[in-house]
Each structure stands twice: as structure tokens, then as C-alpha cells.
Amino acid sequence: MNEDQTQADTPTCDAMREAGSWNTAWDSLAELDAEWTEKFLGMATHPIRKGILDPKTFELIAIAVDASCTHLYAPGVRRHIRKALEIGVSVEEILAVLQLTSILGIHSMALGAPILIEEAQKLASDGPVQGTY
Template sequence: MTDTETELTDRARSAADYFRKERGFIAEPFEIMARADPDFLVSYTDFSMAPWRTGPLEPKVKELVYVAIDAAVNHMHEVGTLNHARSALAQGATREELVSVFEIVSLLGLQTLELGVTALERALGEEPGDDDWMERLARFDPAGAQSARAWYESVVASSPLEPKIIELIGVAVNASTCHLNEAATARHIRAALAAGATRAEIAEVFQLVSVLGIHSATLAFPLLEELAQ
């Protein structure tokens, strides 16, 4: 082994150890990342740990946010969902709270109805009003609007999570890198503030969610290593 190769191996080991120390675990894609570009992994570790070092949300809630964005229909990252669900349980989350997170993120599908009724109104030459979209949907499909509202309300009413946390999860999945729904994000921000969330807590949700882009690297680096074999 050359001196350069030895140095790279040492740096890779150091980067992987740093990630493990800061996060409490290390999955195989991050070990591969350490071998490919240790400086990148160290930099990402510092970035991803920023909300853990200074953010006001309790660790359990941080992990529930990760669970939400990984399980959401616009991402469906099975390994991430499992790892963060395990971490959430270790941080004190209950099975019922995890069930509630899965149910809350399932509501994201209702945005098809919201988008659809708006598009239908415009196709008919109407300008969408300020009314709740479910009320506007009821003009065209009363039964569908009623069932949508009933499902939404039942999910929220049965949740063991406090209203503030429910809304912060709504902020997370709508601000997700895979969704970026500005209107829905703003709607959940207003609801979170009304439920008692602070600006710092909402800002931390954005920090937590912004790490989602690393999944491009956790997908691609193992493929690159496979090609090199």
C-alpha cells in the first residue's frame, strides 16, 4: 500500500469514527462514503448535527421528523424509516406515536384533491376563492369532501402527539426536498405557531429536513464502489 493509500485509509477510518461518535451509529453507505471522500462525510456530519447540538426540539421529536420525511409517499425510504423509527423508540417515543406519524404523513395524499379542485375551478373559468379547499370540493363532490374531512379529523383526533408536534410534522413533509409545497408549508407553519410552536422550533424542522438530500449520496456511493470492483 502506498503512503497516499495509507493516508486515505486512515482519513476514511477517522471520518467513519467521527460520524459514529456524533450520530451513535453508522450505516454501510456512510462507511462507503468515508472511503470515497472522507472530507465530504465529515462536513456532512457537522451539517447534519447542527440541530442536534443547538436545536430546541427534544431528541424524540427530531427522530419523529426524520421518520416522517423518510416514510412520506414522496420519498418512501424504507431503510431510513426503519433506522429512525428504531432511534425514536430509543429516545422514548412510543409505538402509538410512531403509528400516528405514519397516519399523519398518509394524509399527504389529500393534496391531490386540493390540487384537483383548484385545477377544475380554473378549467371551468372560475377563480379559486379563499374558502377551505374541502368546502370548495363539496360543490363538486359532497360525499368525497365529507369523507376526506372525516379521515383527516379522525387521524388528528386520535393522535397521542400534542397539536404542536402534529403541525411540525406537517411542516416537515411539506417542506421536504422531495415535495417543496410552499403553500402547504405556510399553512402548517401558521397552525404550528397557533398551537404554541416557537420560531426556533420551526426553523429547526427546516434544518432537520434539509439533510434529506444526502440520500442521493447514500444511493450513489455504493453503486460507484460496486462499479470499481
């Protein structure tokens, strides 16, 4: 924090630290801009803090987000699975979320398989393309 900044009020961050939900990777963000970090985490936790989503639904969504192929954040997956189990979510329900989340990776096949077929057909009919690299 530079000398022009004042200490920001960070109730969401403080509550997450107290609850053991704080990710130490956020320490540097909070140090550089506590106000932005508070707003970001406030947005991310809004549905659970305001009672919009019940704890079970929130934890299952958090597992899906952290386990998704675009995030792959193991500490978050572990933290949210542990919390989900503590509040009574079944192993089968968590497994179903992980199985559904794995479908995100299917886009690689949906994109790549048609290209593979097209290029294999071109190679079979035209031979190797020279000078493409």
C-alpha cells in the first residue's frame, strides 16, 4: 500500500481469514490493493453471504469452478469438498459434480476431431503439405 492509500475496510476478507477460507495467494493482492480484493471477494461470496444460495449448492458450485479445466485449483477443490462433506453433502453428489465438470474438456475433442478428420483426408488425397512450418 502506498502512502496515499488509507487502510481499507475489509470485512469479507477478515471473515474469510477467521473462517479459514482465506487463500494465501491473495495476500499480495490484499497488500497491494485491499479495497479491490475486498470487492472481488465480496462479489464471489455474495450468493452465500446474502442467503441467495444455500450452503450445499454454493459448495457444489465452488467445487465445479475450482475443478474446472480452466481453473484446476486443487487447494480450493480440497477446501470446498471438505466443507461440503462437513455440511452433509454426499460423496455421490460431489462425484456427480466432478463428473459433470469434466465435460468442459470435451470442447477440445469437439474442436480437434473434425480438424483431424479433415487433415487426414487431405493427406490421404493430396499427400503431405510442404513448407507449412
